[in-house]
Amino acid sequence: xxxxxxxVDGETFEVRERGRECxxxxxxxxxxxxxxxGSTRNEDGxxxxxxxxxxxxxxxxxxxxxxxxxx
Numbered sequence: 162x163x164x165x166x167x168x169v170d171g172e173t174f175e176v177r178e179r180g181r182e183c184x185x186x187x188x189x190x191x192x193x194x195x196x197x198x199g200s201t202r203n204e205d206g207x208x209x210x211x212x213x214x215x216x217x218x219x220x221x222x223x224x225x226x227x228x229x230x231x232x
Contacts, residue, residue: 163177163178164176164177165177165213166188167210167213167214167217168189169214169217169218169221170218170221171189172187172189172190172217172221173187173188173189174186174187174188174189174197174217175188176213178207178208180205181201181202181203181204181205182199182200182201183199183200183201183202183208183213183216184197184198184199185197185198185199185200185213185216185217185220190229191229192229192230196229196230197220198216198220200216
């Protein structure tokens, strides 16, 4: 499985795509690689870097700055 490393707004994620599914592991976060999120989309094929960045920003917008977890 191909792993991409992406840094968005100073936060680093490992991204793994599996068909329509995508896993984002927050390796630079407070929980050191034990936290992240997944997404699924309706069409097959790789996502663009812009798609990945948009998903990561949406995730980061929902993270509580005190706990480091989604609110």
